[in-house]
Amino acid sequence: MSQKTYGIDFGTSTIKVYKKGQGIILLERNVVATVGKEKRPVAIGEKAYEMFEKEPPSMHVSFPLSHGVIADMQDMIALWNFMISALSGHRKLKGGKFYIAVPADTTKVEKHAYSHIVSEGECKPKNIFLIDKPIADAYGLGLDVERSQGILIVNIGADTTEISILSFGGIVVTKLLPYGGNYFDNQIINYIRKRYNFIIGRRTAEVVKKTLVSARPSDEEVRITGRDIVRGLPGEMYMSSNEIYPLIEDIFHLISSATQSIIERMPPEISQEIVHNGIYLTGASSWIKGLDTLIKNETNIRTNTTVDAQVSVVKGLGFLAERPKLAAAYVSQLK
């Protein structure tokens, strides 16, 4: 019987799964709804997210990953068991190979925690390989990782922004900033509550962000539904992009300046090649309007964006999973 091989990017907001021979088979919210003391999962992903902020007291809706670190291992394993059971058609999956992406700028213990999700789950894997995210990202972008002397990737996700420089297949430097799309959502929620005494949910905030957040001021407007705190009733209001811009512009500048200072510390051979290749922006928060131009203007280096921004890491895991000999150069085998 042939071995099943998977690539998994456990992102803070979305889990992406690649299956060897098939391609990307899943992109699902990293959320689980559980009931009871034993935390029995009843829903995961988008379904669990829909229950968030509406769940009855007997239910707990959890986001098990936070800032690139597994915040609740029990919930994360419960989510994984539920997910893998659905993926395998509710048959017991035994002995697969798993390539898992891990943030490069974290401790060994935190990296190994990712392997526990799979090793402690019900699927009893044969092998688990950890691959640093920037390496997977670069392969997912289709770059010549082994021969290129300077690749700069800025992955702007939900809870993290990972800035990394690769040279000849190795990671020269990597820095994890604790900011991403979730920070923007929270800023929007807090501002609307304080300024207008109006409460909006996390799902609404995310929609507002995707419509209005822009790295340049703009006049766009959107209708928002929520609850008026003073009257205690549901209501609606209008909000413009210009109002949101000041809440988050600092983070755009922070990402640019962190990128700039990392480049400045590079030897000339590497920085010259980065200037030649341009900066690669990945992670779904890189789709924020105007962010590519802002980073280009502040660093004076061209930026490359991609429609694959959300799946570039898992695509790279897939690329390596299809080429085990090449992958062996990058993985640490744990089991």
Ligand SMILES: Nc1ncnc2c1ncn2[C@@H]1O[C@H](COP(=O)(O)OP(=O)(O)OP(=O)(O)O)[C@@H](O)[C@H]1O
């Ligand atoms: N069109 C869009 N415009 C702006 N933001 C977006 C858009 N689409 C998705 N996002 C945001 O991108 C984030 C998810 O990106 P991604 O899937 O790359 O993160 P992740 O891998 O789950 O998180 P992390 O890498 O930080 O662990 C969410 O905050 C989401 O709201």
Ligand SMILES: [Mg+2]
């Ligand atoms: Mg990510």
